[in-house]
Amino acid sequence: MRSRLLLSAALAVSAALTTSASAVTTLNVFMGSQQRPEVFQPLFDRFQAANPDIKVKIETGGATSEAQNQYLTTVLAARDDTLDIFLIDVVRTATFAAAGWAEPLNGYLSGVNSYLGSFLPGPVSAATYGGKLYAMPAFTDAQFLYYRKDLLTKYKAKVPTTWDELTATAGKIQKGEGGKMQGFNFQGAPIEGTVCNFLETLWTGGGDASNVNSAAGKQGLNFLVNSVKSRLSPAASAEIKTDDSRQQFQAGDVAMGLNWSYAWAHFQGNSPQPTTVKGNVGVAPLPSFGKNASATCTGGWEWGVNAYGNNKKEAVKLLQFMSSVNIQREMAVKGAYLPVRKSLYSDKAVLAANPHFKALYPVVLKARPRPVTPNYPRVSEIIRNNVSAAVAGSKTVDAALSDMQRDLAPLLK
Amino acid sequence: MTQKNIAAPLPRRKGRSRGEASEGQLAFWLLLPAALLLCGVLLFPMITTIRDSFYFNKLTEPFNGQPFVGLKNYVQMFADPRFGTSLRNTLFFAVLTVGGSFLIGIPMALAAHTPSKVRGLARVALLLPWAMPPVMTGLIFAWLFNAQYGVFNDILVRLGIVQEPLLWLSTPGLAVLAMVVTIVWKTSSFVALIVLGGLQGIPRELTEASEVDGASRVQSFFRIILPLLAPSLAVAFIFRSISAVQVFDIPYTFIQQAPAQGLLETLGVYIYRTSIEFLDFGYAATLSVALFAVSLVVTGVYVRFVRDGAST
Numbered sequence: 001m002r003s004r005l006l007l008s009a010a011l012a013v014s015a016a017l018t019t020s021a022s023a024v025t026t027l028n029v030f031m032g033s034q035q036r037p038e039v040f041q042p043l044f045d046r047f048q049a050a051n052p053d054i055k056v057k058i059e060t061g062g063a064t065s066e067a068q069n070q071y072l073t074t075v076l077a078a079r080d081d082t083l084d085i086f087l088i089d090v091v092r093t094a095t096f097a098a099a100g101w102a103e104p105l106n107g108y109l110s111g112v113n114s115y116l117g118s119f120l121p122g123p124v125s126a127a128t129y130g131g132k133l134y135a136m137p138a139f140t141d142a143q144f145l146y147y148r149k150d151l152l153t154k155y156k157a158k159v160p161t162t163w164d165e166l167t168a169t170a171g172k173i174q175k176g177e178g179g180k181m182q183g184f185n186f187q188g189a190p191i192e193g194t195v196c197n198f199l200e201t202l203w204t205g206g207g208d209a210s211n212v213n214s215a216a217g218k219q220g221l222n223f224l225v226n227s228v229k230s231r232l233s234p235a236a237s238a239e240i241k242t243d244d245s246r247q248q249f250q251a252g253d254v255a256m257g258l259n260w261s262y263a264w265a266h267f268q269g270n271s272p273q274p275t276t277v278k279g280n281v282g283v284a285p286l287p288s289f290g291k292n293a294s295a296t297c298t299g300g301w302e303w304g305v306n307a308y309g310n311n312k313k314e315a316v317k318l319l320q321f322m323s324s325v326n327i328q329r330e331m332a333v334k335g336a337y338l339p340v341r342k343s344l345y346s347d348k349a350v351l352a353a354n355p356h357f358k359a360l361y362p363v364v365l366k367a368r369p370r371p372v373t374p375n376y377p378r379v380s381e382i383i384r385n386n387v388s389a390a391v392a393g394s395k396t397v398d399a400a401l402s403d404m405q406r407d408l409a410p411l412l413k
Numbered sequence: 414m415t416q417k418n419i420a421a422p423l424p425r426r427k428g429r430s431r432g433e434a435s436e437g438q439l440a441f442w443l444l445l446p447a448a449l450l451l452c453g454v455l456l457f458p459m460i461t462t463i464r465d466s467f468y469f470n471k472l473t474e475p476f477n478g479q480p481f482v483g484l485k486n487y488v489q490m491f492a493d494p495r496f497g498t499s500l501r502n503t504l505f506f507a508v509l510t511v512g513g514s515f516l517i518g519i520p521m522a523l524a525a526h527t528p529s530k531v532r533g534l535a536r537v538a539l540l541l542p543w544a545m546p547p548v549m550t551g552l553i554f555a556w557l558f559n560a561q562y563g564v565f566n567d568i569l570v571r572l573g574i575v576q577e578p579l580l581w582l583s584t585p586g587l588a589v590l591a592m593v594v595t596i597v598w599k600t601s602s603f604v605a606l607i608v609l610g611g612l613q614g615i616p617r618e619l620t621e622a623s624e625v626d627g628a629s630r631v632q633s634f635f636r637i638i639l640p641l642l643a644p645s646l647a648v649a650f651i652f653r654s655i656s657a658v659q660v661f662d663i664p665y666t667f668i669q670q671a672p673a674q675g676l677l678e679t680l681g682v683y684i685y686r687t688s689i690e691f692l693d694f695g696y697a698a699t700l701s702v703a704l705f706a707v708s709l710v711v712t713g714v715y716v717r718f719v720r721d722g723a724s725t
Contacts, residue, residue, distance in 0.1 A: 070689055077472055099472045099692065189670065236560035238583040239670065374473035377690045392583035
């Protein structure tokens with residue numbers, strides 16, 4: 001009796017849903033408040049105007065990548081179907097794919113390989129797991145070397161292309177300027193930026209996350225640790241987070257520093273804090289060791305489609321719209337988001353609004369994803385804690401690397 | 414008043430069985446909502462957690478299903494060095510912070526009790542940390558201990574006690590000290606509030622009498638006040654111990670600033686990481702059962718104390 005009642009109730013509800021769905025489908029899109037929903041709303045409005053049978057609703061929550069992830073974990077572990085699309089950090093692809101939360105998009109995109117051919121390879125490989133595309137790249141990011149053009153001119157130095165050059169040049173500037181001037185600033189706190197700083201110095205030495213206890217690993221971590229020991233970098237580097245780096249550079253206390261693309265707008269004056277470096281900031285690829293190639297981490301965010309959602313076809317339609325040339329151009333011009341499409345890095349309108357994108361192109365083109373594994377949260381924790389401890393001087397470089405190797409091995413096999 | 418008290422039981426005795434039955438029924442209906450609520454928010458999650466601890470349930474490996482694995486999670490737990498470390502850390506912090514909160518809390522209560530110029534101030538100071546959410550406390554202290562911008566380093570450097578700023582949060586020993594200071598700051602006021610309640614229940618005649626008899630203030634504190642405070646101290650001790658073994662918020666905020674090589678990770682934090690970050694809900698349930706067992710031991714002491722206290 002009860003089950004029959006439930007059944008008829010369910011039928012009534014689903015009938016009501018289908019009738020309303022045939023009229024208008026509502027797509028619920030989840031994003032963090034820090035992802036600037038106000039930039040996306042007008043774009044969604046345009047999509048709605050072109051597709052009157054689809055409505056898009058933004059749901060915001062969680063100020064940090066971790067808080068948003070915690071929310072999505074709770075919702076998706078309960079197989080909730082109310083969200084259709086979620087904006088996630090690129091490091092989450094594998095976890096969401098393995099858990100069955102993100103719908104593979106290959107079946108929805110005809111000629112998927114040629115479609116993705118015009119995208120940057122970094123964001124696409126970050127969105128790929130087990131040979132399938134589990135998310136649509138929304139906008140990309142990478143770590144860059146920010147330097148002070150005025151100081152390089154003053155000390156008649158060139159932009160460093162190797163880490164040794166950086167040590168020499170930054171040391172010269174630091175000595176000449178004195179006071180609070182830091183030669184080199186990087187992130188050493190237990191955060192994602194630190195994971196990237198280490199991987200970047202590891203990769204350029206030819207190393208890999210699956211073999212950190214190697215010559216390349218030693219060279220990379222030693223470089224970071226020695227920068228602190230020699231006082232080229234602040235003694236408190238082990239506690240410096242991404243936004244600390246940004247603020248210290250913006251205050252004029254840093255000759256050269258590593259950071260993501262968002263720092264640029266702050267340095268130019270689009271920031272809650274005053275800037276003392278406007279017009280004097282240059283951006284370059286990260287230096288390398290000797291003749292090796294430079295390496296940087298892929299950052300950025302991507303759109304996932306809820307595997308439990310009821311409007312997947314419509315959701316993919318919206319994502320294709322969001323990654324179209326026109327919309328990517330508009331996001332770059334209005335929001336300074338780094339486009340996921342290659343052609344836009346030579347686009348007139350984009351370069352007029354963001355002249356520095358031209359210099360960033362070779363960097364984002366070669367950016368590499370962090371290890372793509374469902375166990376990424378553990379992988380990240382192992383790397384960031386050991387690197388931070390080595391930078392703090394509470395662990396030797398050798399101990400940090402062998403501990404990392406021991407704990408990473410079962411996760412990355 | 415007295416007449417009423419004598420008169421009242423009489424009619425009840427007449428209709429004893431009926432009266433008690435209806436009174437029992439009333440009690441039943443009055444208690445029912447609370448009992449249901451307790452079952453819903455306590456008993457049900459507790460039973461499911463214990464059940465989950467015997468199952469494999471990794472959200473990152475849905476292809477493995479959620480099979481019954483018997484004691485496998487428990488075997489894994491006892492072989493897991495991180496479980497041992499976090500349990501040791503939990504007990505270590507419990508001993509230090511419970512002890513510390515008494516060392517600070519009792520003098521605070523005395524300052525708030527004894528009539529003096531600072532009494533008003535002491536009473537405000539006593540309530541403030543208690544009313545502050547623990548997460549906020551953790552964040553504020555993490556800032557105070559920050560190597561570059563922190564107040565503590567600024568004071569130490571200005572006084573010339575240290576030349577270079579200390580890396581409070583990334584030097585393991587200092588990070589432990591910083592966290593103990595923070596938790597003691599936050600929890601001393603709880604001890605002080607309970608002890609203050611106890612102090613106010615001690616008749617003044619007793620201390621006055623001892624002073625008339627020539628006892629010094631120290632003597633009257635140790636010989637008169639402290640023994641009479643014993644029940645309040647015991648209650649404060651037990652409640653502090655239970656919350657100390659379950660501590661999560663302050664270590665969690667600290668650990669985001671400073672891993673300190675796992676020294677700050679309590680069992681509560683490890684459970685959070687295992688479930689919400691690593692998505693291993695089966696093993697997290699097993700760890701939760703272990704934490705439950707530890708809390709149960711402490712609660713057992715409390716129940717025994719209350720029963721003994723009631724019988725004497």
